[in-house]
Amino acid sequence: MSEHTKEPWGINKTLEMVCDAAGENIKSTPENLRRIVACVNACGSIETEALESFTGRMILHSGVELWMGYCDKKEEVAELNQQRVELLALVKGFHRKLETYRNVYSGDKELRRLLDECEAAIAKENP
Numbered sequence: 001m002s003e004h005t006k007e008p009w010g011i012n013k014t015l016e017m018v019c020d021a022a023g024e025n026i027k028s029t030p031e032n033l034r035r036i037v038a039c040v041n042a043c044g045s046i047e048t049e050a051l052e053s054f055t056g057r058m059i060l061h062s063g064v065e066l067w068m069g070y071c072d073k074k075e076e077v078a079e080l081n082q083q084r085v086e087l088l089a090l091v092k093g094f095h096r097k098l099e100t101y102r103n104v105y106s107g108d109k110e111l112r113r114l115l116d117e118c119e120a121a122i123a124k125e126n127p
Contacts, residue, residue, distance in 0.1 A: 005032055091121050
C-alpha cells in the first residue's frame with residue numbers, strides 16, 4: 001500500500017499548490033487525496049486559524065505528556081525502591097531472629113527453608 005506524502009505540507013503561493021517540506025508540489029495521488037479528505041472531515045468544526053496555531057502546541061503537548069509520564073514513572077520507581085529497602089530490612093531482622101532458633105529447632109524443615117529464603121534475598125542485595 002502506498003503512503004501519502006510525509007508532513008509537513010505547505011502552500012506554494014506562486015502556483016497556488018500544496019507543497020512538501022522541500023518546496024516540491026505534492027502530487028494528487030489517491031493516498032494524498034484520502035489523507036486530505038480524512039483530515040478535513042476530522043477537523044470540520046475547527047477554524048483554520050486554530051488548526052494552524054495548534055500544530056506547534058500539539059507537538060509541545062506531546063512532549064510535555066511524555067515528560068510527565070516519565071516523571072510519574074520515576075516517582076513510582078522511587079516509591080518501589082523505598083519499599084524494597086524497607087522489606088529487605090524486615091527480611092534481615094527476621095533472618096537474625098530465626099538464626100537464634102537454628103540450634104533449638106535444628107530438625108525443623110520449615111525453619112530451614114525460611115532461613116534459606118531470607119539468605120537468598122539478602123544475597124541478591126550484595127552480589
